[in-house]
Amino acid sequence: MKIRDAMRAAAGLLAATATLVGVSLLGAETASADVEVANPDLRTNLAGLTISGAHDAVDGHQFKAVKIGLYQSANVDTTGNGGRLTSVSVGTENAVKTVAADALHTVHPASPAPAFQDNPVGEMSSLWLGFQSQGVSGVSQDDTTSNSADHAWAGHLRDFVTKLVAEPAFAGLVASSTYTATGSGTSAAFSGLAQGIYVVVDTTAAGGPGGYSNSIPMLVGTAVGVTSTFPGYTRFKNETSPTAPILGRVEIKNDRPTITKQAVHDGSRGSSASIGGYVKYRISGRVPVTTGFRNFKYLLVDTPDAGLKFVRDGGHQVTVTAGPSGGAQTPVPERSGGSDGFIVDAHGDGSVNFNLSQVITGLTPGDTVTVTYYMQLTDDAQSGAVKNRAKLVYSSDPMNQPTDNQGNGGSEDSYQPTDNPGLNAYFYHFELSKKAKADSRDLTGASFSIKPQGQNVALKFGQVKDANGVTIPGRYKLLADQRRTGAGVSDVLEISDGSYSGSHADQAVAKGHLFIDGLGAGVYTVSEINPPATFSGMFKPSFDVTIAPGPGSDSAHPELSNAGDAWDLVSAGSWSYDATQAPQLAPAPGSHSVGIFNVSSLSQLPMTGGAGIILAVLVALVALVAAGGLFLLKRHRDASRS
Template structure:
């Protein structure tokens, strides 16, 4: 049979696929449509029994979203295959699309189509045969249907692939901005996405068959965190034949795409946002720099009039931001890369003019927050911000010692409503805010106890210093004395920044369980050198054989968001053997002796003691020999 001017062979109505949800395109593989043979006429049903289904995976974030379906195109003629068995049975060979009898819709589609521009910058025009059928023109010029006339047979495949930009996407976006079309949706049929055993679906039932615009009309302020309203989509119902209303034609012959009419397959595009701390930064000391990362993915901005995308880091007072914020060593650097596992390199570090750095004041505590804002660049630089790529914001913050175990959180705010335009006066567009759990930098306590070796009696008056392994100067502490200045408790934290500091640590002289102890709070993990610099004064011991040894503090199990994380302390023995080799519950016991003869008889001290004894015997033997020789010499003189 002869194919009519408006008949589109072997494809029919294709959806735009240009949605936030990565909708699958129909007919994307129909380049071979011209090779199929014509079928036989199909008498179209006039009953309103068509269905449209928006379908997503189980647990999809579109659950609860409400959609409206506005009919803009009619099915005027269809052809089917003659095969009754095999792969070609019950399939379409062609479908003719018309425009609904509604002057508002007709004008809106005409205006949207003629606002598009070709590669030469010229506006599209309606062909003579489609002056009264702009939806038919859309099918011919954008959906790629093969015709037998001289019309241009363009197929806008870019609108069917991520990031779903292109002429068809632009047309649907133009339609969503049309206030007259927007008003039509108020009376359109609706369906709400619900979850079943296998999927999340929103199904329209009892529709006249044809081509529809589907719009997400959910309340943008009520949708799940990390999601946003979908961009309007264009989709057709299955083709229903008179007398067989329950068995529509949904596939086209020679179509290998796997898609079908009547169903929109949705892929979730939920935003995620994480904050991490480099493994070497999970325990920090004063003046140490922690290396932080904020990570998310480039969202789908297609169809949005404006897209807000802003990260905010909220540090507690124990952290100091780099100054300047783009400091070469510690400042903010942004990387955009194909995979999260890709290394951050100069090749994927983006230019600083593609984001805005700044600070703002936290309304609750008055502290400075770090702001990284991509709102003015993300949607306009898709060559850099490719949809689905990973954005990794890396920066350092210094632990300033003003707070014990400082913490910080972060948030990502992003647009949720594609139809909202903030340039319209008195318009505030909704945003979703994703908050990450607060990240904590864990510090730990180190406890020493100085005792007499002979009876484990606590000693007082002794002093110690502690130095980071490899450093030359001892660490300075603030005496922590909420009840008594002699309690032997010290901390590296100085909330005021003005407290007097000391590197000389006195053991507790209190007559309680703390006697002879030193407690060092807010210590990061690492290896330290501890040296006793002064012997006890009660009882009085000579300042000889004072131990010098190392300890290593190791973080125990627990995540960055846990409130309490344990630690363990291991001891590297001193030369005298005066330090216990184990530190149960983090307590390091340091023993002193009043004389060399009380040193342990094992290890280095035992060797030293043996050497001393040998030297003493040698000295005694030498003295005896000298006396004997003198005696013999005296006898000879006599």
């Protein structure tokens, strides 16, 4: 938008004019076509203003307008295009002269220029309304970054408006203004306005519709020369840019900050972890437009379910980066001493705040800012998806800003991404069933150990209790602290005897079964430690169980498999399940358990496969040992006789 002030000296010398939107035509060949706009059409007839934008950005928003400049005179080239403005003379409304002069001098200390004494709005119009313009000296003083179409709506013009609306006296003018409009759909319209320049303020209550912040104040001029049959002149003669502002219209200048969150897949285990393990998370957001804000609140909040807590130690650090989407990312510093930076505030309930308020206004609008951090699964985690929910809290009203650079006070709104399985942490379980090889009856009294493949130390588990504190035989969950000792802690897991007597029957583990929970993706070696009574201890099975994310690294649908053992006493198999659901522990149709068999004598071992080969080797070894013994005995006797 560009306005030129025409100041005429008593001697009749032509001074420079200022254009409201468009270019000045000083020196252009317009003399024969210029027509002065009739005074009644400029000073008496009423005009309107339209605010446009996306539906959610405008709909339901409330606006007020304060007049700061009046049109004193205007000239139009009437040849072609329905008439185009060549100059507009702008004056300052008496009610804003003092505050406008203060605001202009703060941004432009050289003001006031001699030709603009007592006319700060006229001088501001001459200097900074975004297109090629000539000041009273005849030299271009344009600040192209002030253009209202600029990405961040930044520059000297914006600085002027920001300073102006921050003045307490101007706030009073906004409060008393009777010029109001309400957004409906994609626009809001003012009517019955005297022609001139207005500051439009978004007065929507905090937490307005659509998740958009309130707009920063907007500077806009009405059409010029409105009549009962003519809507007024809205373009300047030499302005040919299709994106040039048009008098009487303004695009709303607000923003809707959003974030995305993901659980970062770590190698082959996806977003799973064993109890006590760690899951990496990443929150990314587009840097919002903070133009017009002295302070801007930008707070990321992560609130996890019970069983998940924020951790920060030597191997699990917090990092913040920013940069163009898809481009190089630059580290953002953490607050240290007196220097500004991001602030990490961890809470006792496991939640955490990442406060970027001190740095967000220094980042480039539209860039991506990313926070990476870790959560740890604790003993309180329950089977099924373990969730943590991220939320962005941000400043929503430039007229009610935070009181400091840490984002305290002021109006705010929030945004929370939609929950989905990809945001969750998971741990897994599998079930063993113990049976007699001879008759497939359920066995009790056996015990097992679980070790990560290739390691010699068995994992420690806790025996699970129901909500009433009743122990559930055969149900174990990995402990976060593997140094823990005491009652209910063991690295030897006993098969259920089916004696659960509590009131939570759906949590009972069937007789002869063992339920092992709390494991992340990986390979685990299961070894029988003690066989059931009356069964042979020579043939104790040992085998591997593999747990991996599903196709596409889908941690919510793990795929499990187990190998057989050397004695063919373990049923090899594979299966999968929905990890978003808590498991039904009581026997259910279609549930899977790894079948493990025991034998009471050598004759019950399979005669084929690996067990048959091993048995044949054992028999051969026994025969060989026996033959060797007989040979040695014979030699001893022969030696005695001689």
